[in-house]
Amino acid sequence: MTQSDRRPPAWFGIVAVVLVIWGAVGVFACVQQLRLGAEAMGPADAYYRRLYATLPFWYNPVYAVATFSGLAAALALALRSRFAGPLFAVSLVAIVIQFGWLFAATDLIAVRGAAQVVPFPVFIAAVAAFGLWLSRHARRQGWIG
Template sequence: MTGSAKLPVWFWIVTIVLVLWEAMGCVACVMQIRLGAEAMGSVDEWSRNYYAALPVWYNWVYAVATFGGLLGGLALLLRKRLAATLFWISLVAVVVMFGYAFTATDLIAHKGVGEVLPFPLFIAGVGVFSIWFTNLAAKRGWLTA
């Protein structure tokens, strides 16, 4: 079903939702890089110090995670197999980013697992889903080289 064959409406709905999700991630990334902790509104001194202490490479990994995901979503929208590679790059960056935050900082000790872990797990879950969905589309012949 490659070429000009009609795809199911749900393919387009899921793909557009993924693109919008990734675009929101890019906005959050740019805001965090520009504003630090204040990107989340009114924050305490610990949060300001935490964001100020993040290494420079962390922002680059965050950018790869978010913009890589957006490029993956756009590639999926264009029905390109490259989407899977871009989603994988994004997911690896997500793992590196949160892996550092959870193991090399006192974020969990300060805020607690219940407050810190759910959203990163959701983000990683969306990344895994994006890869699965792209592979499904490829297997069904909906993507082109």
């Protein structure tokens, strides 16, 4: 019996499927932003249009890396692949770069307020960190290769 032959508990499969759905929603949001720009989440006001227009050239590709690697990580976890951990790590780093730049280099927090703009990005990073932890835990338990 190899290490990855150990069957994970039922909750592991449920959590992996939830992470796949979360990743698919993230990829959809990214594709919408790439297609629609500032209007991706509905009618944008002048501030959000201006903010989106001033994003650096690398911002959207980093967003794509964050979401696509997150979905790939979740799929790898569901398939019990050893690539889940490294892919979650890539996603988490891209998330930190994306939102770190947005909060440090723009006036978003000053204009909209931290209570309005910070919680969801923190939640996104927490989900990626959880996925990274879970993939490492699963590997130690022998649930993934």
